[in-house]
Amino acid sequence: MHTELIRFGIIGCGRIANRHAKHIANNGQLAATCDIDIEKAGNLADEYGCKAWSDTEKFLTENKGKMDVVSVCSPNGLHADHTIAALRHGYHVLCEKPMAISVEDCGNMINEAEHANRRLFIVKQNRFNPPVEALKKAIEEDRLGKIFNVQLSCFWNRNESYYKESNWKGSKEMDGGTLFTQFSHFIDLLYWLIGDVKSVRSFTRNFTHQNIIDFEDTGVVAMEFYNGAIGTINYTVSSHQQNMEGSITVFGDKGTVKIGGQYLNKLEYQNIKDFRIENLVESRQPNDYGTYQGSMSNHDKVYENLVSVLTREGVIATNGFEGLKTVEIIDKIYSKAK
Numbered sequence: 001m002h003t004e005l006i007r008f009g010i011i012g013c014g015r016i017a018n019r020h021a022k023h024i025a026n027n028g029q030l031a032a033t034c035d036i037d038i039e040k041a042g043n044l045a046d047e048y049g050c051k052a053w054s055d056t057e058k059f060l061t062e063n064k065g066k067m068d069v070v071s072v073c074s075p076n077g078l079h080a081d082h083t084i085a086a087l088r089h090g091y092h093v094l095c096e097k098p099m100a101i102s103v104e105d106c107g108n109m110i111n112e113a114e115h116a117n118r119r120l121f122i123v124k125q126n127r128f129n130p131p132v133e134a135l136k137k138a139i140e141e142d143r144l145g146k147i148f149n150v151q152l153s154c155f156w157n158r159n160e161s162y163y164k165e166s167n168w169k170g171s172k173e174m175d176g177g178t179l180f181t182q183f184s185h186f187i188d189l190l191y192w193l194i195g196d197v198k199s200v201r202s203f204t205r206n207f208t209h210q211n212i213i214d215f216e217d218t219g220v221v222a223m224e225f226y227n228g229a230i231g232t233i234n235y236t237v238s239s240h241q242q243n244m245e246g247s248i249t250v251f252g253d254k255g256t257v258k259i260g261g262q263y264l265n266k267l268e269y270q271n272i273k274d275f276r277i278e279n280l281v282e283s284r285q286p287n288d289y290g291t292y293q294g295s296m297s298n299h300d301k302v303y304e305n306l307v308s309v310l311t312r313e314g315v316i317a318t319n320g321f322e323g324l325k326t327v328e329i330i331d332k333i334y335s336k337a338k
Contacts (some may be wrong), residue, residue, distance in 0.1 A: 006307060007031040009054060009091075009198040010066045011082045012074030013040040014166065016096060020071050021048055023303040032065045056082065065094035069306070070092060075166075076181060077174035082104035087116040094121040094306055098184040099323030101176030106324035113320055121306050121316065122323035125191060126185040127254050130281045131259045135250065136193055143275045144252030149230035150194050154183045155244040156262075157260045158237035163212050170213035177215045177328040183235055188266070188318075189248060190223075190231070197329045198226045204337040221333050233333075241327045246293035268288040 006028035010017050013035035019283070020076075021044055024030045030048040034056055035041035041052035053059035060070070070086035072079055072095040080100040083093045099122050100106050113120035126132060168174035175181050177287055190197070200223050204216035221233040232337060246266070247260035255272030259265075310315025 005029050006118060007067050008069045008071055008250045009034065009059065009063055009077070009174055010073055011035070011059070012072065012078070012096075013037070013044045013071065014075075017044060017071075017073040018326070019297070020073055021297050023299045025128060026300065027303040027307050028069075032059060037043055053113050055145070056085060060091070061087060064089070067091060068310070069260050075168040076101050077168070077171075083109050083120070084112045087112045087118050087120070090116060090118065092119040092121070092306075092310065093298070093303070094123065095323070096123045096285045097188075097323075097326075098176070098180045098330070099320065101180050101327070103324065103328050106246060106320070106327050110324060117308060119306075119316065119322040120323075121302070121309075122318045123190045123299070123302050124318040124322070125190075125302055125324075126189060126264055127317065128298035128301040129259075129264050131277075132189060132193075132264055134277045134280060135248075135257055135259060137271070138255075138257070138275070138277060139193060139250070140253075142247040143255060143263065143272055144250060144257065145254030145273075147194060147227070147229050147250060147252045149251040150190065150229060151249045152186055152190060152233045152235075152249075153230065153245055153249075154233070154235035155239045156182060156237050157239045157242050157244075157248070158182065158217075160207075160209075160212050163209075168208075170215075172214040173212075175215075177330070177334060178213075178217060178219070178235065178237055179333060180327075181239055186233060186246065186248070186264070186327050186331065187233075187329050188322070189320070190233075191325045191329060193248070193250065194229055194231070195227045196224050196325065197223050197332060199224045200329075200332045200336050202333045202337045204334075216337070217338070250262040253279050259269075269310075313331060 009032040013309040033041040033045045034053040038054040045052035069092045071081045073333045086093050163170040202221040205217040210219040218236040243262045258269040260268035263318045304318040306307045
C-alpha cells in the first residue's frame with residue numbers, strides 16, 4: 001500500500017462520523033458506510049458518493065478488496081466488537097476514543113490486531129494541540145527537571161439535551177462514564193506526559209444529572225504515579241450553563257507550566273529555569289456541536305499520521321497499548337470510587 005489511495009469505511013454514522021468523513025476525503029477515499037440506522041449511513045454515503053450498509057457483517061464481507069481501513073465511530077460500548085470484527089476480516093482499524101470501556105476488551109483488541117497482523121490506531125487528538133506538544137517536548141528535554149506534581153481540571157457543561165440527543169449517551173452499558181466519553185483525552189495526556197498511574201483514591205457523585213445518566217457527573221481523584229509524582233484530577237460536567245476550563249498544570253523542580261483554556265488550547269503560565277516555550281502555533285477551534293463544544297479538532301493530524309504509517313513507514317502516534325493504558329487508569333479510578 002505504498003502509493004495508491006487508501007480506502008476507508010466508517011462504522012457508526014453519528015455526529016463524529018461527519019468529521020471523520022471529511023478528513024478521509026482529504027487523505028484518501030471513503031468507500032463505504034455502515035450504521036444500524038440505514039438513513040444515517042445513507043446520508044453520509046450519498047454525500048461522499050459511496051454505498052451504505054446497515055449490517056456490519058455484510059459491510060465487512062462485501063467490501064473485501066474495496067476497503068483498507070475501517071474507522072470505528074460507533075458508541076463506546078461497541079468499539080471492541082466492531083474493531084475485532086474488522087481486524088478479523090483483514091482491515092486496519094482507526095478506533096475513536098475511548099478505545100473500549102473495559103480493560104479486558106482493550107487487551108482483546110490488541111491481541112486481535114497482532115493475530116491479524118494489522119494496525120490498530122486510536123484517536124487521541126489532544127496530543128496534537130500546540131501547547132501540549134510543546135510541554136511534551138520540554139519534559140522530554142528535561143527542562144522542567146524532576147516532575148513531582150500534576151493537576152488536571154476538567155470543568156465542562158453537558159446538559160440534559162446533550163444526553164437526550166442520542167440513545168446511548170449516559171447509559172452505563174454503551175457510554176461507560178463521564179471519564180470515558182468526556183475526559184478520556186485528558187487522562188491520556190496524564191499518561192503521555194507524566195507516566196503510568198500506580199494507585200488512586202477517588203470520590204464520584206451525580207449531583208445534577210439524576211434520572212438523566214447512569215453514572216457520575218462529578219469526581220475528585222488523588223493519584224500516585226510509578227515515577228514518584230503525585231497528582232489530582234477534578235472533573236465535572238455540571239459547570240453552570242457552559243464549559244469553563246480544561247487544564248493541566250505540571251510542577252517540576254526546574255519549572256512550572258499550566259496549559260488551560262476550555263480545551264487545553266492555551267499556554268496560560270510558564271516559569272522555567274533558563275528556558276521559555278515560544279512561537280506556539282495558534283490552536284485551532286474546538287469541535288463545535290451547536291449547543292455545546294467538544295475537544296480540539298485535530299482529526300486531520302490523526303489521519304495524516306495514519307496515512308504516513310501505512311504508506312511511508314511513519315511512526316504511529318497512538319497505538320493500542322496507549323489506548324489500553326487510558327482505559328486502565330479510568331478503570332482504577334472507577335473501581336476505587338466512593
